[in-house]
Amino acid sequence: xxxxxxxxxxxxxxxxxxxxxxxxxxxxxxxxxxxxxxxxxxxxxxxxxxxxxxxxxxxxxxxxxxxxxxxxxxxxxxxxxxxxxxxxxxxxxxxxxxxxxxxxxxxxxxxxxxxxxxxxxxxxxxxxxxxxxxxxxxxxxxxxxxxxxxxxxxxxxxxxxxxxxxxxxxxxxxxxxxxxxxxxxxxxxxxxxxxxxxxxxxxxxxxxxxxxxxxxxxxxxxxxxxxxxxxxxxxxxxxxxxxxxxxxxxxxxxxxxxxxxxxxxxxxxxxxxxxxxxxxxxxxxxxxxxxxxxxxxxxxxxxxxxxxxxxxxxxxxxxxxxxxxxxxxxxxxxxxxxxxxxx
Amino acid sequence: xxxxxxxxxxxxxxxxxxxxxxxxxxxxxxxxxxxxxxxxxxxxxxxxxxxxxxxxxxxxxxxxxxxxxxxxxxxxxxxxxxxxxxxxxxxxxxxxxxxxxxxxxxxxxxxxxxxxxxxxxxxxxxxxxxxxxxxxxxxxxxxxxxxxxxxxxxxxxxxxxxxxxxxxxxxxxxxxxxxxxxxxxxxxxxxxxxxxxxxxxxxxxxxxxxxxxxxxxxxxxxxxxxxxxxxxxxxxxxxxxxxxxxxxxxxxxxxxxxxxxxxxxxxxxxxxxxxxxxxxxxxxxxxxxxxxxxxxxxxxxxxxxxxxxxxxxxxxxxxxxxxxxxxxxxxxxxxxxxxxxxx
DNA sequence: AATCTTTTCGGGAACGTTGCCATTAATGTA
DNA sequence: TACATTAATGGCAACGTTCCCGAAAAGATT
Numbered sequence: 001x002x003x004x005x006x007x008x009x010x011x012x013x014x015x016x017x018x019x020x021x022x023x024x025x026x027x028x029x030x031x032x033x034x035x036x037x038x039x040x041x042x043x044x045x046x047x048x049x050x051x052x053x054x055x056x057x058x059x060x061x062x063x064x065x066x067x068x069x070x071x072x073x074x075x076x077x078x079x080x081x082x083x084x085x086x087x088x089x090x091x092x093x094x095x096x097x098x099x100x101x102x103x104x105x106x107x108x109x110x111x112x113x114x115x116x117x118x119x120x121x122x123x124x125x126x127x128x129x130x131x132x133x134x135x136x137x138x139x140x141x142x143x144x145x146x147x148x149x150x151x152x153x154x155x156x157x158x159x160x161x162x163x164x165x166x167x168x169x170x171x172x173x174x175x176x177x178x179x180x181x182x183x184x185x186x187x188x189x190x191x192x193x194x195x196x197x198x199x200x201x202x203x204x205x206x207x208x209x210x211x212x213x214x215x216x217x218x219x220x221x222x223x224x225x226x227x228x229x230x231x232x233x234x235x236x237x238x239x240x241x242x243x244x245x246x247x248x249x250x251x252x253x254x255x256x257x258x259x260x261x262x263x264x265x266x267x268x269x270x271x272x273x274x275x276x277x278x279x280x281x282x283x284x285x286x287x288x289x290x291x292x293x294x295x296x297x298x299x300x301x302x303x304x305x306x307x308x309x310x311x312x313x314x315x316x317x318x319x320x321x322x323x324x325x326x327x328x329x330x331x332x333x334x335x336x337x338x339x340x341x342x343x
Numbered sequence: 344x345x346x347x348x349x350x351x352x353x354x355x356x357x358x359x360x361x362x363x364x365x366x367x368x369x370x371x372x373x374x375x376x377x378x379x380x381x382x383x384x385x386x387x388x389x390x391x392x393x394x395x396x397x398x399x400x401x402x403x404x405x406x407x408x409x410x411x412x413x414x415x416x417x418x419x420x421x422x423x424x425x426x427x428x429x430x431x432x433x434x435x436x437x438x439x440x441x442x443x444x445x446x447x448x449x450x451x452x453x454x455x456x457x458x459x460x461x462x463x464x465x466x467x468x469x470x471x472x473x474x475x476x477x478x479x480x481x482x483x484x485x486x487x488x489x490x491x492x493x494x495x496x497x498x499x500x501x502x503x504x505x506x507x508x509x510x511x512x513x514x515x516x517x518x519x520x521x522x523x524x525x526x527x528x529x530x531x532x533x534x535x536x537x538x539x540x541x542x543x544x545x546x547x548x549x550x551x552x553x554x555x556x557x558x559x560x561x562x563x564x565x566x567x568x569x570x571x572x573x574x575x576x577x578x579x580x581x582x583x584x585x586x587x588x589x590x591x592x593x594x595x596x597x598x599x600x601x602x603x604x605x606x607x608x609x610x611x612x613x614x615x616x617x618x619x620x621x622x623x624x625x626x627x628x629x630x631x632x633x634x635x636x637x638x639x640x641x642x643x644x645x646x647x648x649x650x651x652x653x654x655x656x657x658x659x660x661x662x663x664x665x666x667x668x669x670x671x672x673x674x675x676x677x678x679x680x681x682x683x684x685x686x
Numbered sequence: 687a688a689t690c691t692t693t694t695c696g697g698g699a700a701c702g703t704t705g706c707c708a709t710t711a712a713t714g715t716a
Numbered sequence: 717t718a719c720a721t722t723a724a725t726g727g728c729a730a731c732g733t734t735c736c737c738g739a740a741a742a743g744a745t746t
Contacts, residue, residue, distance in 0.1 A: 001460070001485050005732055016696045021734060031694060048458045052404065053732035055395045056701045063438070071427065072640075077420040084414065084441055093438050093459060095406070098427055115391045116436060117344070142344045257627055279624070284600055286629025297415075348702055359726045364704060374724060396702035399731050691744070697737085707727085714721070 004045045013037060024049075055117070063093035064307060065118040067109050069101045069126050069150075074279055075250065075296045076124065079148065082300025083122060090308055092119070099126040101189075101223075110134045113143075120144040120307045125152060127189035127222075144310035148303040151193045151323070158306040159323040160299050164194050164276075167292040167328030168201025171246050171274050174290075174330055176209050178337055180244035180272055184217040184235050186228075186256065187248040195220070198248045198276065217242055221252060228255035232263065243271055244336070250277030253289060257335070272336040287334035295326050302326065347388045356380060367392075398460070406436035407650060408461040410452050412444045412469050412493075417622055418593065418639045419467065422491065425643025426465060433651055435462070442469040444532075444566075453477045456486075463487040463650045468495060470532035470565075487653035491646040494536045494666070501649040502666040503642055507537050507619075510635040510671030511544025514589050514617050517633075517673055519552050521680055523587035523615055527560040527578050529571075529599065530591040538563070541591045541619065560585055564595060571598035575606065586614055587679070593620030596632060600678070615679040630677035638669050645669065 006024070010017045015034070023030045023038035024047075041047075055061045066083055068076040080096070087094045095118060099106035106126045111134075113121055121143060123135065132152045139145050139155055148160040175183050185202045187195040199218065206213055216238055221231045235242055247253040253275030260267055267273050267287055275282065275291040282289040302324060310319075353363045358377070366373045366381035367390075384390075398404045409426055411419040423439070430437045438461060442449035449469045454477075456464055464486060466478065475495045482488050482498060491503040518526050528545045530538040542561065549556055559581055564574045578585055590596040596618030603610055610616050610630055618625065618634040625632040645667060653662075 001457070003460075003732095006734095007732075017733080018697080018735080019695055021732095022695090025734090029692095029694065034694080050399075050732050051459055052395055052398045053701090054734085056393075056399050056703095056731090057733055057735095059701070061395065070424070071414075072417070072420045072424040074415070074417065074420075077415045077417075080439070081413070081415040081441070084439060088441075093455075095436050096423070096427060096439055098424070098431075112436075114344070116394055117346070138344075254624060254627055261627075281597060281622070281624050281628065284597060284604075284628050285624065286627065286631070288629070346702095349704095350702075360703075361705080361727075362725055364702095365725090368704090372724065377724080393702050396731090397704090399701090399733095400703055402731075687746100689744100689746080691742100693742075694740090696739080699736085700734090702731105704730090706729090709726075710724085712721100712723080714719105716717100716719080 003050065004042075004047050005050065006047075008045075009038060009041050009047065013041060059117075060119050061093075061117045062091065063095050063116075063118050064120045064122060064304075064311075065095050065097060065109075065113040065116070067097045067099055067106065067113070067121070067123040069099050069124060071096060071098055073251070075149075075277075075294065078296035079124075079300035079303070082297040082302075083304040084300075086301050086304035086308070092308070099129075101127040103128040103131070107134045110138060114138060114141075118143075120146070120311045122146050122148060122303050122307055124148050125150040125192065127192060130191045144307055146303045146307040146310065148299055149194060153193075157321050158303075158310065159321075160303045160306065161193070161197075161323065161325055162294040162299065162328050163325045164197035164328070165201040165204070167276065167294070167330070168198040168246070168248075169205045170201075170328070170330045171276070171290075171292050172202045172205035173208070174332065175244045175246060175272055175274060175336065176205060176211065178272065181211075182214070182217060182240060182242045183211075183244040183246060184219065184242035185246045185248065186219045186221050186231055186252055188221065188223075188252065190220045195248060202246060223249075223251045223255070225255050225258070228252060229259045229262075232256060232259045236263070236265070241271075245271060245273050247273065247275050250275060250279050250282075250291075253277055253291070254279075254285075257285060257289070267335050268338055274336045282331075283333060285335075290333045290336035291331055293329045293331055295328075299326055346393065347385075347390050348393065349390075351388075352381060352384050352390060356384060402460075403462050404436075404460045405434065406438050406459075406461050407463045407465060407647075407654075408438050408440060408452075408456040408459070410440045410442055410449065410456070410464070410466040412442050412467060414439060414441055416594070418492070418620075418637065421639035422467075422643035422646070425640040425645075426647045427643075429644050429647035429651070435651070442472075444470040446471040446474070450477045453481060457481060457484075461486075463489070463654045465489050465491060465646050465650055467491050468493040468535065470535060473534045487650055489646045489650040489653065491642055492537060496536075500664050501646075501653065502664075503646045503649065504536070504540075504666065504668055505637040505642065505671050506668045507540035507671070508544040508547070510619060510637070510673070511541040511589070511591075512548045513544075513671070513673045514619065514633075514635050515545045515548035516552070517675065518587045518589060518615055518617060518679060519548060519554065521615070524554075525557070525560060525583060525585045526554075526587040526589060527562065527585035528589045528591065529562045529564050529574060529595050531564065531566075531595065533563045538591060545589060566592075566594045566598070568598050568601070571595060572602045572605075575599060575602045579606070579608075584614075588614060588616050590616065590618050593618055593622050593625075593634075596620055596634070597622075597628075600628060600632070610678050611681050617679045625674075626676060628678075633676045633679035634674055636672045636674055638671075642669055 097109040440452040494502045
């Protein structure tokens with residue numbers, strides 16, 4: 001890949017690089033004729049300023065880093081879609097990293113992030129992450145960071161989440177109102193903020209309706225299918241098994257559905273199932289899955305906007321960081337109600 | 344974000360930058376004591392070489408660009424997962440662009456790609472792209488490019504696809520062997536290589552079994568739900584409607600399923616449905632979806648490996664480019680056979 | 687006519703790093 | 717003792733760009 005430089009133009013037109021540079025930027029202190037000839041030459045030979053040289057000079061890369069647990073997860077790919085959208089309009093590049101739910105990998109990613117001199121970082125924590133020193137360090141050094149979805153209290157910066165408490169509360173209450181008595185909750189990694197919030201919502205709904213909490217109905221579970229099967233089997237070995245499961249994530253809901261099918265437990269007759277998800281196919285599952293929808297795309301957009309806000313006002317110091325809660329929506333389908341078969 | 348530089352170390356230790364540079368690289372012509380003190384200082388203040396300065400000097404960015412139609416499409420996010428995996432091990436960054444199935448956007452993306460000086464490009468063409476001059480130009484200028492999934496004959500470089508013909512042939516033949524007589528095929532954008540190959544496989548299977556081709560059963564369709572509904576309605580306005588639909592993509596299959604449900608057409612009783620997809624949830628749909636699985640992750644990995652091969656041997660000129668066909672697999676589920684309900 | 691402004695441009699440093707070419711001092715060789 | 721060799725380090729240019737500063741020429745102001 002050969003690229004024409006400002007020097008080449010200067011040499012060809014018998015000018016200095018300074019003059020060419022100014023002509024290209026349309027400076028007023030350049031003779032219109034000179035300007036025109038420079039422009040024409042640049043156009044003709046398809047001059048494109050070297051962003052790397054610019055980066056070196058200005059000490060910024062015009063790129064942002066994104067660390068997600070797994071890109072191949074509809075929630076995150078939708079969020080990245082939103083991020084890319086905003087970044088594109090701002091003329092920034094999006095550089096992707098995956099933590100694969102591993103703390104070590106996340107730490108290594110943050111090292112790469114700094115070494116690569118990205119201008120800002122968007123991150124959703126891995127399921128294993130309990131210590132966020134690696135992010136604190138970056139933030140203390142002045143790197144703009146926005147946390148989304150899986151956040152941490154220990155970092156003081158902008159955060160974007162969906163209203164996990166409310167969503168969880170509404171989902172649980174929906175199960176209660178449709179007559180379910182023993183409602184289990186399967187949460188994801190207990191370290192995650194989203195898990196904690198959703199458990200709180202679940203407990204709050206039970207409390208409101210004076211349903212005693214049964215610890216044996218509250219389970220934490222990894223995404224593996226075996227893990228899910230194990231948990232389901234645990235729940236059903238209970239002397240009075242649950243008549244509803246409220247699941248804290250898309251993957252878990254799918255795993256439950258498939259396990260319940262395998263165990264020949266009918267949904268929603270034997271047990272109601274409701275997910276916390278944004279899967280487009282949720283409506284097409286058998287049975288169609290009731291769920292609490294999260295605005296993944298909007299979350300990506302909002303996070304990116306906030307990050308650019310931080311990047312562009314990085315000097316104006318006295319910041320007040322905020323945590324933005326995005327709406328959730330309960331969508332009732334067949335997995336939680338025993339009515340007809342078509343909506 | 345303040346970063347310590349080689350100059351800082353030099354100043355602090357009363358050395359020249361050259362000495363520090365060589366000490367850091369472990370050069371033999373540096374006094375072991377000096378080397379040690381430099382190393383210690385660098386360690387202590389967390390020196391990280393500035394990759395931007397390196398890039399400027401070496402005229403390479405250690406990053407690769409990836410252009411996909413839509414990141415929020417399980418096939419592509421899985422592929423990107425594979426790409427990121429390989430790139431991570433090679434120490435490269437992955438920079439993501441989306442064409443949103445738009446030719447204009449794809450062209451703009453390629454401009455960004457060049458202006459950003461990525462070391463290589465992985466691309467899957469947009470559905471609107473018929474002219475690939477923008478890619479040819481880049482390739483002629485020496486940018487290593489690997490095409491995957493949605494490829495073009497007009498660019499001579501490495502390509503990675505799944506065996507669309509075979510997958511399509513097997514899918515169609517499966518429908519024939521299970522007694523279907525009027526098999527429709529709904530393809531994606533007619534410009535796409537994947538569409539052409541899959542149509543060929545479909546036609547070949549019909550030919551092998553002496554089934555005459557009915558042009559009215561071969562449809563091209565966009566991903567929009569309205570488009571799909573329109574096509575389905577067209578098919579069923581036929582005097583003898585199809586008894587099977589072989590669909591050329593995951594999204595199309597989902598759209599069909601939902602439309603057929605809405606129209607109260609029973610799958611698989613009234614009509615068999617089979618997709619070309621890699622959706623993890625295909626098994627959980629109602630009915631579970633028969634499909635031809637594509638190895639998206641492997642495709643991403645393979646493409647990335649080939650790209651790095653090109654990048655690293657960019658000088659060794661006489662290249663022989665190849666097109667790699669990856670395996671596909673027919674998975675028969677309930678949407679195409681009328682047997683029992685559980686597998 | 688002498689001075690002051692503009693206008694238009696060139697020179698050079700700087701961003702962080704590497705690599706070539708000195709340079710110095712110490713050591714080895716005759 | 718004189719010269720060649722080696723070890724250890726410094727100086728400087730270069731990558732592509734911008735920006736500050738200066739300079740020459742032309743024009744404007746007394």
